[in-house]
Amino acid sequence: MTENSTSPNQPDLAATVRGLMPAIRADLEALTRIPSVSLDSFDQSHVDHSADAVAQLLRDEGLEVEIVREGGRPAVIARLAAPEGAPTITLYAHHDVQPPGEDKDWDTPPFEPTERDGRLYGRGAADDKAGVMAHIAALRAHNGHPPCGVNVFVEGEEEVGSDSLATILERHGDKLAADAIVLADSSNWKIGVPALTTSLRGMIRVIVSVRTLDHSVHSGMYGGPVPDALTALVRLLASLHDEKGDVAVAGLVSGDAADLDFDETRLREESGLLDGVQVIGTGPFLSQLWTRPSITTIGIDAPAVDVASNTLVPSARAKVSMRIAPSEDPRAAYDLLRKHLTDNAPWGAQVEVTLDDEGAGFDANADGPIYTAARASFRDAWDGTEPVDIGVGGSIPFVAAFAEKFPDAAILVTGVEDPDTRAHGANESLHLGEFERVCLAEALLLQRLADAR
Incomplete structure (x- = not known):
């Protein structure tokens, strides 16, 4: 494939996409109304309904569609063969969503999409049903006859760890082989500035259990010389x-991120850091967020305040999440974390560390004709604004899975989100103007890849 950045009838495609947006939005709202939470404690019939709805949308565009299950939630695979000599592109998104949380935290019902100030609010409106509809929009922009081959893979369990993805790729991977893979589940740099995500941190999650006593005892009678497990756990976590x-x-991989303009003011605004709370760590913020390890305590099992008695707690445990550099080996990182925790056990407390979850990072080789075509398509869709390459501090394990399965394909991680999206949180939303640009960029990319053959 030769490099080609010439705009493929961009004004015509832009007008076509603009005309399609009311119907695209209506279909997006219909998908958003399906509460397809893939967590076990929720009704999984909604996930089935969501898969059926996505499958029908793709059938309506003339693709050959099947719904597959390999021990987990339903995934949708759709295919349209390439014209003679044309490349094939695989388009990824997911149709499952996070739990909505408490209704009181939402300004409007989470599964009733609502527009306010140019944004569409609702669980999954951005993450990632807008990714699904961006792929549909790109197909519709070419009247169901894209100039290259298209495979579509819409996963149904991304929000719960993609446990069956490896089996799906093993058994159905031949249906998804392509010259390029677009994974639409990331973010743009900010409103008005598109981005390609070229690195992702990996992830290790562990359960840390601490014991100091074989049973609880009176805190007044034994407090002093006898350590309680909860205090020991707190000291261990502080280490x-x-x-x-x-x-x-010690020993974790650490790198440096791209030199983009990102100051403390923006960090505080986007994270919601309270006035007076200091930022922590040293070095550039983007390196801390994208290419260096971080550790967060995300849960503790201990007596609740309302029911706590005056006793020394014999055992306590915590769930610890560690993000690792994109190139770090997850198992090596786990060994280092486990060693630190056991070596730093306070007062001889018994410490047990168990692996709860892991995920590899991703570091793209973001050069070559397909990346050139993608950047040109983003530039056209955003009226001449150059896209930037960004990292993401969160982990998206399926990206590494696709990179391993298809080592010769260019992996393009794109997305419909922006810093105000609040994916996974209350009042998740999609910026409708940016969404149209994402749809246009993908339609342009399909044409550009075909023209470059």
């Missing part, structure tokens, strides 16, 4: 960071 807030686990 994971040094006095400046940097991760204190």
Whole structure:
């Protein structure tokens, strides 16, 4: 494939996409109304309904469609053969969503899409049903006859860890082989500035259990010389960071991120950091967020305040999430974390560390004709604004799975989100103007890849 950045009838495609947006939005709203939460404690019939709805949308565009299950939630695979000599592109998104949380935290019902100030609010409106509809929009922009081959894979369990993805790729991977893979589940740099995600941190999650006693005892009678497990656990967790807030686990890989404009003001605004709370760690913020390890305590099992008695707690445990550099080996990182926790057990407390979950990072080789075509398509869709390459501090394990399965394909991680999206949180939303640009960019990319053959 030769490099080609010439705009493929961009004004015509732009007008076509603009005319399609009312119907695209209506279909997006219909998908958003399906509460397809893939967590076990929720009604999984909604996930089935969501898969059926996505399958029908793709059938309506003339694709050959099947719904597959390999021990997990339903995934949709759709295919349209390439014209003679044309490349094939695989388009990924997921149709399952996060739990909505408490209704009181939402300004409008989470599964009733509502527009306010140019944004569409609702669980899944952005993450990632807008990704599904961006792929549909690109197909519709070419009247169901894209100039290249298209495979579509819409997963149904991304939000619960993609446990059956490896089996799906093993048994159905031949249906998804392509020259390029577009994974639409990330974010743009900010409103008005598109981005390609070229690196992702990996992830390790562990359960740390601490014991100091074989049973609880009266805190007044034994408090002093006898340590309680909860205090020991707190001291152990505190050892994971040094006095400046940097991760204190020795031996972890650490890198430097791209030099983009990202100051403390933007960090505080986007994260919701309270006035007076200091930022922690050293070095550039983007390196801390994208290419260096971080550790967070995300849960503790201990007596609740309302029911706590005056006793020394014999055992306590915590769930600890560690994000690792894109190139770090997850198992090597786990060994380093486990060693730190066991070596730093306070007062001889018994410490047990078990692996709860892991995921590899991703570091793209973002060069070559397909990346050139993608950047040109983004530039056209955003009226001449150059896209930037970004990293993401979160982990998206399926990206590494696709990169491993299809080593010769260019992996393009794109997305419909922006810093105000609040994916996974209350009041998740989609910026409708940016969504139209995403749809146009993908339609342009399909044409550009075909023209470059």
